[in-house]
Amino acid sequence: MSEAIGIGMLGAGNVGGGVVEALQQGAERYAARVGRPLELRRALVRDASRPRPGLATEQLTTDVDDVIGDPGTQIVIELLGGEDPAREYIERALRAGRHVVTANKEVIAKYGAELLAVASRHNVRLLYEASVGGGIPIVQPLRRDLLANDVHTVTAIINGTTNFMLTAMAQDGADYEDVLAEAHRLGYAEPDPTDDVEGIDASYKLAILCGLAFHVAIAPDEVIRQGITTLTASDFTYAAELGHTIKLLATGRLSDGELVASVRPTLIGYGEPLAKVDGVLNAVQVEGDLVGRVLFEGPGAGPRPTAGAVLADVLDVARDLVVGREPLNQITYTAATVRAPDDHESRYYIRMTGANQPGVLAKVATALGEHGINIASVIQFGMEEDAPTEEFVITTYLANGGRLRTALEQIDGFDEVVVGNVLAMAS
Amino acid sequence: MSEAIGIGMLGAGNVGGGVVEALQQGAERYAARVGRPLELRRALVRDASRPRPGLATEQLTTDVDDVIGDPGTQIVIELLGGEDPAREYIERALRAGRHVVTANKEVIAKYGAELLAVASRHNVRLLYEASVGGGIPIVQPLRRDLLANDVHTVTAIINGTTNFMLTAMAQDGADYEDVLAEAHRLGYAEPDPTDDVEGIDASYKLAILCGLAFHVAIAPDEVIRQGITTLTASDFTYAAELGHTIKLLATGRLSDGELVASVRPTLIGYGEPLAKVDGVLNAVQVEGDLVGRVLFEGPGAGPRPTAGAVLADVLDVARDLVVGREPLNQITYTAATVRAPDDHESRYYIRMTGANQPGVLAKVATALGEHGINIASVIQFGMEEDAPTEEFVITTYLANGGRLRTALEQIDGFDEVVVGNVLAMAS
Numbered sequence: 001m002s003e004a005i006g007i008g009m010l011g012a013g014n015v016g017g018g019v020v021e022a023l024q025q026g027a028e029r030y031a032a033r034v035g036r037p038l039e040l041r042r043a044l045v046r047d048a049s050r051p052r053p054g055l056a057t058e059q060l061t062t063d064v065d066d067v068i069g070d071p072g073t074q075i076v077i078e079l080l081g082g083e084d085p086a087r088e089y090i091e092r093a094l095r096a097g098r099h100v101v102t103a104n105k106e107v108i109a110k111y112g113a114e115l116l117a118v119a120s121r122h123n124v125r126l127l128y129e130a131s132v133g134g135g136i137p138i139v140q141p142l143r144r145d146l147l148a149n150d151v152h153t154v155t156a157i158i159n160g161t162t163n164f165m166l167t168a169m170a171q172d173g174a175d176y177e178d179v180l181a182e183a184h185r186l187g188y189a190e191p192d193p194t195d196d197v198e199g200i201d202a203s204y205k206l207a208i209l210c211g212l213a214f215h216v217a218i219a220p221d222e223v224i225r226q227g228i229t230t231l232t233a234s235d236f237t238y239a240a241e242l243g244h245t246i247k248l249l250a251t252g253r254l255s256d257g258e259l260v261a262s263v264r265p266t267l268i269g270y271g272e273p274l275a276k277v278d279g280v281l282n283a284v285q286v287e288g289d290l291v292g293r294v295l296f297e298g299p300g301a302g303p304r305p306t307a308g309a310v311l312a313d314v315l316d317v318a319r320d321l322v323v324g325r326e327p328l329n330q331i332t333y334t335a336a337t338v339r340a341p342d343d344h345e346s347r348y349y350i351r352m353t354g355a356n357q358p359g360v361l362a363k364v365a366t367a368l369g370e371h372g373i374n375i376a377s378v379i380q381f382g383m384e385e386d387a388p389t390e391e392f393v394i395t396t397y398l399a400n401g402g403r404l405r406t407a408l409e410q411i412d413g414f415d416e417v418v419v420g421n422v423l424a425m426a427s
Numbered sequence: 428m429s430e431a432i433g434i435g436m437l438g439a440g441n442v443g444g445g446v447v448e449a450l451q452q453g454a455e456r457y458a459a460r461v462g463r464p465l466e467l468r469r470a471l472v473r474d475a476s477r478p479r480p481g482l483a484t485e486q487l488t489t490d491v492d493d494v495i496g497d498p499g500t501q502i503v504i505e506l507l508g509g510e511d512p513a514r515e516y517i518e519r520a521l522r523a524g525r526h527v528v529t530a531n532k533e534v535i536a537k538y539g540a541e542l543l544a545v546a547s548r549h550n551v552r553l554l555y556e557a558s559v560g561g562g563i564p565i566v567q568p569l570r571r572d573l574l575a576n577d578v579h580t581v582t583a584i585i586n587g588t589t590n591f592m593l594t595a596m597a598q599d600g601a602d603y604e605d606v607l608a609e610a611h612r613l614g615y616a617e618p619d620p621t622d623d624v625e626g627i628d629a630s631y632k633l634a635i636l637c638g639l640a641f642h643v644a645i646a647p648d649e650v651i652r653q654g655i656t657t658l659t660a661s662d663f664t665y666a667a668e669l670g671h672t673i674k675l676l677a678t679g680r681l682s683d684g685e686l687v688a689s690v691r692p693t694l695i696g697y698g699e700p701l702a703k704v705d706g707v708l709n710a711v712q713v714e715g716d717l718v719g720r721v722l723f724e725g726p727g728a729g730p731r732p733t734a735g736a737v738l739a740d741v742l743d744v745a746r747d748l749v750v751g752r753e754p755l756n757q758i759t760y761t762a763a764t765v766r767a768p769d770d771h772e773s774r775y776y777i778r779m780t781g782a783n784q785p786g787v788l789a790k791v792a793t794a795l796g797e798h799g800i801n802i803a804s805v806i807q808f809g810m811e812e813d814a815p816t817e818e819f820v821i822t823t824y825l826a827n828g829g830r831l832r833t834a835l836e837q838i839d840g841f842d843e844v845v846v847g848n849v850l851a852m853a854s
Contacts, residue, residue, distance in 0.1 A: 022575060022717055032759055033574060033642075129572065135718035137564075137572030145556065145564030147460060148449060148738030215460075273724070276703065290449055290735030291562035294725030297700070298718060308717030311575030325752050332459055 004039035005318045008067035008098070010089055011079035012043045012052050012060075015103060015130075018303030019077060019310055020054040026311075034315055035322040042067045044080075044089075068093045075317050077310060078102040087111055094118045094126060099327070101313040103130035103306055109204035109220045112211060113333060125320075125327040127313035132205040133158060135305025136298040137312075138284050142212035149288030151213040154252040155426075158205040160280035160300040161188050161196040162228050162248040166265070167278040170245050175233045188280065198227035199248060199263040206250040210261055213286065214254040216336040218261055224341045224401075226264035230421050235351060238381060238393050239267050242349075245275050246423065260339045267349050267425040342402025347376070347427045350394045350408070351420035356387055360416045364394070367414075371407035373399045395425060431466035432745045435494035435525070437516055438506035439470045439479050439487075442530060442557075445730030446504060446737055447481040453738075461742055462749040469494045471507075495520045502744050504737060505529040514538055521545045521553060526754070528740040530557035530733055536631035536647045539638060540760060552747075552754040554740035559632040560585060562732025563725040564739070565711050569639035576715030578640040581679045582853075585632040587707035587727040588615050588623040589655050589675045593692070594705040597672050602660045615707065625654035626675060626690040633677040637688055640713065641681045643763040645688055651768045651828075653691035657848050662778060665808060665820050666694050669776075672702050676853065687766045694776050694852040769829025774803070774854045777821045777835070778847035783814055787843045791821070794841075798834035800826045822852060 007023075009016055023030070023040050031037040041059065044067050045052070048060040061067065068076060068089070076093040078100060080086040087107045093100050095118065102108065107115070108128045119126040129139040133156075142151070157163050164186075165179040174182075180197070183189035195201045203223040210218045228248055239246050249266040252259065268275050273295050277283040282300025287293050299305040320327065354360040361378065368375060374397040380390055396404070404422075412419045434450075436443055450457070450467050458464040468486065471494050472479070475487040488494065495503060495516070503520040505527060507513040514534045520527050522545065529535065534542070535555045546553040556566040560583075569578070584590050591613075592606040601609075607624070610616035622628045630650040637645045655675055666673050676693040679686065695702050700722050704710040709727025714720050726732040747754065781787040788805065795802060801824040807817055823831070831849075839846045 018717075025716075026575065026577065029577065030575070032761075136721055137568040140572050141564040141568060144743060145567050145739045146735070147742050148453065148457070148735045150453065150456065288735070289452075290445075290731045290738075292726050292729075292732060294563055294723070296721070296723055298721030302719075304717045305719060308573070308575045308715070311717075312572045315574050316571060319755060323753060323755060325755060326750060328746060328750060328752060334459075 004037045005034065005321055006039050006041045006070065006072040006074050007314065008041050008070055008073040008076045009043040009079065010064065010067060010076060010086070011081070012045050012055060013079065014303045015306045015310070016043070016079045017053065018307030019079070020052070022304070022307045022311055024054055030315060034318045036318070038314070038318060041070055041073050064089055064092070068096050068098060073098060074321060075099045075101060075314055077314065078104055079310070080104070083107055083110065090115060090126070091118055094122050094124055097122055097124055099125045099317045101127045101310055101317065103128070103310055105131040105201070105204040105208060109207040112208065113217045123327060125317055127317065128208070129313050130306050130309035132208050133282050133284055133296070133298070134300040134302060135308050136282055136284065136296050136300065138209070138296050139212060141296065142209070142286065146286060146288055146291060149290045151286055151288040152254055153287040154209050154213045154284065155274060156206065156209065156250045156282070156284040157247055157274060157277050158250050158282050158284065158300060159196055159199070159202040159248055160282060161193065163277070163282070164188050164280045166228065166246055166248060169231065169233065170236050173233050173236065176229060176231055197229055199225045202248060202250045202263040206252055206261055206263055209250070209284065210252040210259065211333070213252060214259060214336065215332060215334050216254065216259055217333045218259060218338055222261065222338045224262035224264065224344060228265050231265055232421065234391065235421055235423065238351065238379070239349070241379070241381065242267065242395070244269055244425070247274060249274070249426065254336065257336050258339055259336045260344050262344070262424070265423050267423055269426070272426065342405065344401045345398045346401065347425035348396045348399055348404060349423045349425050350396070351391065352394065353389050353391050353418045353420055355416040356390045357416070361392070363414060364411055364417060367411050368394070368407050371403045373404055373407055391420070398427065431464045432461065432748055433466050433468050433497065433499040433501050434741065435468050435497055435500040435503045436470040436506065437491065437494060437503060437513070438508070439472050439482065440506065441730045442733045442737070443470070443506045444480065445734030446506070447479070449731070449734045449738055451481055457742060461745045463745070465741070465745060468500050469497055491516055495523050495525060500525060501748060502526045502528060502741055504741065505531055507531070510534055510537065517542060517553070518545055521549050521551055524549055524551055526552045526744045528554045528737055528744065530555070530737055532558040532628070532631040532635060536634040539635065540644045550754060552744055554744065555635070556740050557733050557736035559635050560709050560711055560723070561725070561727040561729060562735050563709055563711065563723050563727065565636070565723050566639060568723070569636070569713065573713060573715055573718060576717045578713055578715040579681055580714040581636050581640045581711065582701060583633065583636065583677045583709070583711040584674055584701060584704050585677050585709050585711065585727060586623055586626070586629040586675060587709060588620065590704070590709070591615050591707045593655065593673055593675060596658065596660065597663050600660050600663065603656060603658055624656055626652045629675060629677045629690040633679055633688055633690055636677070636711065637679040637686065638760070640679060641686060641763065642759060642761050643681065643686055644760045645686060645765055649688065649765045651689035651691065651771060655692050658692055659848065661818065662848055662850065665778065665806070666776070668806070668808065669694065669822070671696055671852070673850065674701060676701070681763065684763050685766055686763045687771050689771070689851070691851050694850055696853070699853065769832065771828045772825045773828065774852040775823045775826055775831060776850045776852050777823070778818065779821065780816050780818050780845045780847055782843040783817045784843070788819070790841060791838055791844060794838050795821070795834050798830045800831055800834055818847070825854065
C-alpha cells in the first residue's frame with residue numbers, strides 16, 4: 001500500500017505553481033486520504049533552464065513524451081491552456097493509458113465529447129472540474145449530485161474579469177474604458193482582453209455546463225454571444241432606475257428538446273441572487289424539476305482555488321487506483337436542436353437617441369409594432385425641453401431576436417433616431 | 428444489461444412519496460443514465476391497508492424483512508426518520524449486503540462512523556446526501572470536490588423552520604410567539620417544535636458536516652447549543668441598529684486539532700453572504716486553505732428536493748452496480764479535542780435592563796472587567812429620562828464563554844440589573 005501514485009504535469013505556470021505548492025503542503029493529508037502517497041514526477045515546461053519553486057531541475061522537461069511516456073506516471077495534469085497543443089497531448093496521454101485531469105475549458109468545450117470517448121475506449125478517466133468556475137464545485141455536482149433532476153435552466157456568472165468590470169461600472173458610475181484600465185492595472189485582465197470582454201471564455205464554460213446539465217453536446221460557437229464593450233455608464237444609470245443591474249450572464253435553457261444558450265450582458269433585477277454576486281466572484285445557479293433552484297458561489301479563478309479543483313479530481317482518481325476501482329466515464333448525450341439567435345426570444349432593453357420633436361417616438365413604436373415587438377415601457381431620462389436630442393429607453397416583452405434585429409435595422413435608417421445599445425433582460 | 432436494479436423502501440411518508448413520484452416520472456431518464464432500469468419493489472409502512480399513490484397494495488408490507496430480505500433488492504432507501512428502529516434496520520440491511528441510502532440525520536450524526544464501518548466490512552455503500560441541506564449538494568462536495576482543501580471553517584443555516592421564523596422576526600418586527608404560530612399555520616413547524624427551535628435538528632446536521640469537512644467524529648451532544656426561544660422583537664431592533672441580523676448559525680471550526688462546534692442564534696453583519704439567506708432556504712459556507720470561501724444555497728427541505736438528493740445517491744450506487752465497480756466508503760477520521768462551551772471564545776451581544784440611576788453601568792462594566800471580558804460598545808436605545816428602568820446592549824470583544832457565564836451570574840445577582848438575552852456575534 002505504500003507505492004506512490006505518480007503524477008505528471010503539462011505546464012507549470014500560475015495554476016501549475018499552485019498545484020505544486022498544494023501537493024507539497026498537503027502531502028501527508030493527501031497520503032492519508034488516498035491511502036498512498038502522491039509523487040510529482042516530471043513537468044513539461046517551455047524553458048527547462050528557468051527554476052520553478054518546488055520542482056527540481058531534473059523534473060523539468062521540454063519533451064512531452066518524458067511526461068506521458070513515464071511508466072511511473074498514472075495521472076497526467078494538463079495546465080497548458082488553449083487548444084494547441086493541449087488537445088493533442090491530452091489525447092496522447094489518454095491513448096497511453098494515463099488518467100487525465102485538465103483545467104482546459106477551450107479543449108473540453110470543443111472536444112470534450114470525443115475525448116471522453118477516447119478515455120472510455122482506453123479505460124481511463126478524463127476529469128475537468130477546474131475548467132468551469134475555478135474553485136467552485138460544479139462539474140461533479142452536475143454529473144452526480146443533481147443527476148436525478150431534469151435540469152432545465154443554468155444561469156451563471158462565470159467570468160471574473162468582466163464581473164469585476166461590471167461591478168465597478170455599477171458601483172462607481174465608471175465608464176468601460178476606465179474599468180478596463182483598472183482591471184489591467186490589477187492584473188485581472190489580459191493584455192489582450194478579447195476572450196473575456198467578448199464573452200468567448202464564458203461561452204466555452206457555458207458549453208461545458210450545458211453538456212453536464214442537459215446531457216446535450218453544444219459547440220461553443222453555437223452559443224449566442226454579445227460582449228460588454230458597448231456598455232456605457234448611462235446603461236447602468238438607466239438599468240438602476242428600472243431596479244436592475246447588468247451582468248454578463250451565461251444562460252442555458254432546455255425545453256422540448258430545444259436548447260437556447262447565450263452569453264451576453266443582461267439586465268437582472270436587484271432581488272435576484274445573481275445580482276448580488278460582485279467583483280471577481282463566480283456563481284452558477286441550476287434549476288431542476290426536483291431541487292427547484294440551487295446556487296453555487298465562490299472564487300472563479302486564481303492559482304489556489306483552481307489547484308484545489310484540479311487536485312480534487314486527482315485525489316478521486318488516486319483513490320480509485322488504490323482500491324482498483326474501474327473508471328466510470330459515462331456521459332450519455334441526447335440529441336437537441338440549438339436555437340439560432342434569430343429564433344430566440346427574450347425581453348430587451350433598447351437605448352436610443354432621438355430628435356427632440358413630435359412624432360419620433362410614434363415612428364419608433366410603429367416600426368416595432370409592425371415587426372411584432374410588444375413594448376413594455378418607454379422611459380425618458382432627464383429630458384431637457386430645449387435639447388436638440390433626447391435619450392430614451394424602450395423595454396419590450398418577450399420578443400423574437402430576428403424580428404427585433406430587422407425592426408432595429410429599419411429604425412436605425414430613420415434620420416431622427418440612433419439606436420444606442422440593445423441588451424437582454426432576464427425574465 | 429436490461430435486468431432491473433431493485434430498490435426497497437423503509438418508510439413511505441412525505442419524502443417517500445416524493446421518491447416514488449420521481450422514480451415514476453424519471454423512469455426513462457434514469458434507465459438511460461444508469462444503463463439499466465430501476466425497479467421499486469417493496470415498501471415498509473406502518474399501515475399496509477392505507478393506499479399510497481404510485482404503490483400497489485402488494486408492494487406494501489409491515490415486515491421489514493420483506494424489504495431487506497428480498498433477494499431482488501440491491502439498494503434500500505431508509506426514510507423512517509428518528510433513531511429507533513431506523514438505526515437497527517440500516518445496520519441489518521448493510522449486514523444483508525444491501526447498499527443503503529438514507530436521509531436520516533439523527534442516525535448518521537449519532538452512529539455514522541460505526542455504520543460506515545459496518546458497510547465497509549460488508550462491501551456495500553452507505554450514502555446520506557439528503558441528511559443535510561435537503562436538495563443542496565453538500566455531502567458529496569465535501570467528501571470529494573473539496574477534499575484537496577484543508578477545510579477549517581463551516582458556517583451554515585441548516586434549519587428551514589427557524590430560518591423562516593427569524594426572517595419573519597427581522598422583516599416584520601414580529602415576536603417569537605407570533606412567528607411560531609405562523610410557522611404552525613403554514614406547516615413549517617411540527618406540532619412539537621422543540622427539535623427545530625432548540626437547535627437539536629441543526630446540531631445533528633452540523634455533526635455530520637464536521638465529520639465530512641474536518642474528518643473528525645463529533646457526537647451531536649458535543650455541539651454547543653442554544654435555541655431561539657428567548658429572542659424578542661427588541662433583539663432584532665437592536666441588532667439592526669448595529670448593522671446586523673440574527674440567524675440560527677451552525678458553525679464548526681477546526682484549529683490546531685481543536686474543534687469548536689456550535690448552533691446558536693448569532694448576530695451577523697448585513698454584508699455577510701449568509702445574512703441574505705432568507706425564509707426556508709438553507710445555505711452552507713465552507714472555508715478552506717485552497718478554495719478560500721465557497722457557498723452552497725438552496726432548498727433545505729421539502730419532499731421533491733429531498734427526493735432529488737436521495738435519488739442522486741441511488742443513481743450513483745446503481746451506476747457502480749451496472750459496471751461492477753467496487754464500493755468506496757473510505758472516510759478516515761483523525762482525532763480532535765472538542766471544546767466545551769466554557770472554553771470557547773466568541774464575541775457577544777448582551778441585552779440588559781437596569782435601574783435608571785447613576786453608577787449602574789459602571790457596576791456592570793466593573794464586573795465584566797474583573798472577569799476579563801473586554802467591552803466593545805455600550806448602547807442605550809430610546810432612553811426616556813424619567814423612566815424607572817432602561818434597556819441597554821453591551822457588545823464584547825472575543826470573550827471566554829465560561830468567564831462570561833460567571834460574570835453574568837454575578838451581574839444577575841445585582842438588584843439594579845436584569846440580564847435579558849445573551850447572543851453570539853459572528854467575528
